[in-house]
Amino acid sequence: MDKIYKSIISALIFATDEPIKANELIKAIKAIDGEDIAVSVQEVETAVEELNEIYEQTEQPFRIRRIAEGFIYATDAGYANYIGYLSSESSRRRLSQAAVETLSIIAYKQPITKPEVETIRGVNSDYIINTLLEKNLITIKGRADSMGRPLLYGTTDEFLMYFGLNRITDLPKPREIEEIMKDEDFLEQKRQIMLNQMEEVAENEGGLNEDESEN
Amino acid sequence: MSIYKIKLQQFEGPLDLLLFFIKRDEIDIYDIPISKITKDFFDYLNIIKQLDLEIAGDFILMASTLMQIKVKMLLPREIDEKGEEIDPRDELVKALLEYKRYKEMSEELVLLESDTMKLNFRGYNKEDPKENPPEFDTLLKNITIFDLIKAFRTVLEEKKSEPVHKINKINVSIEEQVNFLMSKVADGTPVLFINLIRDMKEKIRIIVTFIAMLELVKMGRIGIKESESFNDFIIYSAEING
Numbered sequence: 001m002d003k004i005y006k007s008i009i010s011a012l013i014f015a016t017d018e019p020i021k022a023n024e025l026i027k028a029i030k031a032i033d034g035e036d037i038a039v040s041v042q043e044v045e046t047a048v049e050e051l052n053e054i055y056e057q058t059e060q061p062f063r064i065r066r067i068a069e070g071f072i073y074a075t076d077a078g079y080a081n082y083i084g085y086l087s088s089e090s091s092r093r094r095l096s097q098a099a100v101e102t103l104s105i106i107a108y109k110q111p112i113t114k115p116e117v118e119t120i121r122g123v124n125s126d127y128i129i130n131t132l133l134e135k136n137l138i139t140i141k142g143r144a145d146s147m148g149r150p151l152l153y154g155t156t157d158e159f160l161m162y163f164g165l166n167r168i169t170d171l172p173k174p175r176e177i178e179e180i181m182k183d184e185d186f187l188e189q190k191r192q193i194m195l196n197q198m199e200e201v202a203e204n205e206g207g208l209n210e211d212e213s214e215n
Numbered sequence: 216m217s218i219y220k221i222k223l224q225q226f227e228g229p230l231d232l233l234l235f236f237i238k239r240d241e242i243d244i245y246d247i248p249i250s251k252i253t254k255d256f257f258d259y260l261n262i263i264k265q266l267d268l269e270i271a272g273d274f275i276l277m278a279s280t281l282m283q284i285k286v287k288m289l290l291p292r293e294i295d296e297k298g299e300e301i302d303p304r305d306e307l308v309k310a311l312l313e314y315k316r317y318k319e320m321s322e323e324l325v326l327l328e329s330d331t332m333k334l335n336f337r338g339y340n341k342e343d344p345k346e347n348p349p350e351f352d353t354l355l356k357n358i359t360i361f362d363l364i365k366a367f368r369t370v371l372e373e374k375k376s377e378p379v380h381k382i383n384k385i386n387v388s389i390e391e392q393v394n395f396l397m398s399k400v401a402d403g404t405p406v407l408f409i410n411l412i413r414d415m416k417e418k419i420r421i422i423v424t425f426i427a428m429l430e431l432v433k434m435g436r437i438g439i440k441e442s443e444s445f446n447d448f449i450i451y452s453a454e455i456n457g
Contacts, residue, residue, distance in 0.1 A: 014337065016338075017337065017338030018338075062337075065334065065336070067336070072336050072337060073336070073337040074334040074335060074336045074337065075334065075335040076334070077330070077333035077334060079335070080332070080333035080334075080335065083335045087335075094325075094328060094329075094332075095328065097225075097227055097321070098227055100321040100324050100325055100328070101227055101317065101318060101321040103321070103324060104317050104320040104321040104323075104324050105317045107320075107324075108317070108320060119310075120310075120313055120314055120317060121227070121228055121230070121314065121317075122228045122229050122230035122231075122273060122277065122310065122314060123227065123228035123229070123230075123271070123273045124271075124272070124273060133359070133361045134361070134365075136359070139359060139361075140359070140360065140361070161331075161336070162328065162331065163324060163327040163328060163331055164327060164330060164331030164334060165327070171320075171323075172320070172323045174316055174317070174319070174320050175316065175319065
């Protein structure tokens, strides 16, 4: 593929706010330069890889990421603190434990009804499902054939974007129940990682908690 | 003086609480000491009660499930189709494991969340569009049925109350107006009907007066005759003049 198309692809991805799919890129190129231009999805993917290599070599602070089966520019993790300083507080808020728990059930078992979610969680999930719908992380996918034809919920592209995933199948695989029983340490490790992260946040927010413990 | 400090951990539900007990006491999940765990569970509910917090219905449901299992443990075991004994704890264990599985996955998601949060997608760093609505065209994008329901609800709540018309009851009866007419013609001088009703403000009073007049004519107590002026008539007392 000509070098010019690499630049065009870069320009098209740069110009869009949302992940843009390979076939949309091809459609734009063909609409302007004619249907006989031969650009395949494979070639677009290679072009993106090559662009990322250039950014790597020239130490650019951004890369093209593959999100929700599309391409989007994103700054590297190393600059998060600086960008976070400028961005509004509300967009940086994390999901609650209940929200993530409910999301993980919906993500792995979709399409799924609310009663099914509630059976697994053991708690009423009205409010949390409404919140997730409002945040556009889940959506109504239809109705189940079971009694009362309850609504079926599934994840959205927004969900993929939020967790930085290309496809829903890129989610880490849930472990089989037998496996869970074998190693308790696994969970402990995770807890430790999460605790460290929370400490990081606490440090950044200032020594409020430390003052309390001194008293 | 010693100060008691109650540290109440946040649990996502009764299953979460049970998993906490199992982990804390290093219990084999396939052989849960049901009476001990039931006791722990009720102790926790009591703390919540003492703190005057509301106990969620889900916890009460779990409490009754635990008690049911506890009772069943004392009874001879039921036997399934294969002739094997059914452990009353089986269903609870299954629910606990299933929940644990997704709880683990939610921890994976939290890790993904914090990794992705460090990336800043181009054009994704803008303000919350719900707080600051953009152009009309962009507003219509990504609209779900849920958004519409929410909008509809807001409209209903803000709907103005319907206009209310207050009707005042005017106390006027035919008897009253009969007396009124009779008093006007009592001295024998005929009167013009239009003069009688001139000072009446309410339409209903005029109507009732007119009916009273017809009533009196019917009874023969007054007579009416045409006036010189158009559209009017003269009332005179039939008792005096007749």
